[in-house]
Amino acid sequence: NAGVTQTPKFQVLKTGQSMTLQCAQDMNHEYMSWYRQDPGMGLRLIHYSVGAGITDQGEVPNGYNVSRSTTEDFPLRLLSAAPSQTSVYFCASSRTGGRLEFGEGSWLTVV
Amino acid sequence: AQKVTQAQTEISVVEKEDVTLDCVYETRDTTYYLFWYKQPPSGELVFLIRRNSFDEQNEISGRYSWNFQKSTSSFNFTITASQVVDSAVYFCALSGGDSWGKLQFGAGTQVVVTP
Numbered sequence: 001n002a003g004v005t006q007t008p009k010f011q012v013l014k015t016g017q018s019m020t021l022q023c024a025q026d027m028n029h030e031y032m033s034w035y036r037q038d039p040g041m042g043l044r045l046i047h048y049s050v051g052a053g054i055t056d057q058g059e060v061p062n063g064y065n066v067s068r069s070t071t072e073d074f075p076l077r078l079l080s081a082a083p084s085q086t087s088v089y090f091c092a093s094s095r096t097g098g099r100l101e102f103g104e105g106s107w108l109t110v111v
Numbered sequence: 112a113q114k115v116t117q118a119q120t121e122i123s124v125v126e127k128e129d130v131t132l133d134c135v136y137e138t139r140d141t142t143y144y145l146f147w148y149k150q151p152p153s154g155e156l157v158f159l160i161r162r163n164s165f166d167e168q169n170e171i172s173g174r175y176s177w178n179f180q181k182s183t184s185s186f187n188f189t190i191t192a193s194q195v196v197d198s199a200v201y202f203c204a205l206s207g208g209d210s211w212g213k214l215q216f217g218a219g220t221q222v223v224v225t226p
Contacts, residue, residue, distance in 0.1 A: 031212030040120075042202055042216035050212065058213065090156065094212050099146070102156040 002026050006091050006103035013081040013110045021076040021106050023091035029101070031094045032074040036060065036087040037105075043090060049074055081110045113138045115205050117217035124193050124224055132188040132220045134203030140164075142208030145179065145186045150200040150219070159201075162186065164208070193224045 007022045025032065033048035035058075045058030047066040055066050063085055065077040074093075078085060086109050092100040114137040124130050136145065147159040160170065162179050170177050174194075178187045190197050200221050204214040 033212055033214075035214075035216075040218055042115075042117075042218045043204075043214070044216070045213055048213055088154070092212075092214075096211055099158045099161050100212065100214060101158075102148075105154050105156075 004091055004093050004101050004103040006089075006106050008106060009104065010107045011109070013078075013108065015081060015083060015110060017081050018077070018079050019081065020078075021089055021091070021108070023074045023076065023103060024072050025074075025091075025093040025101070026072065027093060027095070027101065028071060029093035029095045029098070030071065031096070031100075032068065033058070033092045033100075034064070034066065034074070034076045035090045035092065037090060038087050046076065046089075078108075083110045086110045113140075113205050113207060113215040115203050115215050115217035117203055117220050119220045120218075121221040121223065124222070126195060126224055126226050127192050130190045130193050130197070130222055130224075132190075132201050132203075132222070134186045134188065134217060136184050136186065136203070136205045138205060138207060140207040140209070144206045144208070144211075146204040146206070146214065147177070147186075147188050148202045148204065150202065152199070156202075159188075190222070193222075195224050195226060198222055198224045 034046040035043040049055045049068040089106045091103040094100045116135045143164045149157040174191045200219045203217040
């Protein structure tokens with residue numbers, strides 16, 4: 001049972017480049033979400049989804065897009081990377097009433 | 112709006128000392144859930160406990176214990192007889208009852224346990 005799988009684990013981007021952080025879960029969880037972690041600020045919600053085809057913005061959505069075409073996958077897209085998006089990104093999933101299961105994190109540096 | 116405050120940025124203790132981490136929350140929801148997660152130096156997030164707003168019983172799990180008090184909007188966490196392996200960042204988080212899957216995190220408390 002793989003749980004929540006995030007790829008890539010490390011990535012360096014140049015300002016203006018685009019990329020997609022992949023997230024997949026094999027637990028048939030309906031809820032999926034993306035958080036970013038910055039020093040001294042805890043984790044902040046970027047986008048979340050309550051099921052396939054349904055997404056909504058979190059606290060810090062600017063500069064990021066998401067889609068949820070299947071229950072299993074919830075990719076996070078950076079359309080034009082900026083240095084302010086240098087962070088650690090965590091994907092999470094849960095079922096109703098269950099705890100959030102987190103991926104191992106993706107370390108992104110934008111230069 | 113929901114808010115979680117972890118006022119302690121860092122706590123340093125010597126092994127075998129007890130450590131208490133404070134968490135104060137704000138919410139207008141009548142039904143909500145509180146969580147504690149541990150983030151060791153390796154970076155992953157490890158679930159420790161979930162408590163719903165209707166269950167104010169304190170809980171003990173091995174060396175860990177939690178004190179939930181709705182009257183003071185607090186959900187404090189104590190590590191008894193700390194060990195070096197307890198060194199980590201600990202996050203308190205809050206989820207509203209109708210917004211499952213969306214957590215509001217505190218800033219985290221770094222616990223450093225030295226031998």
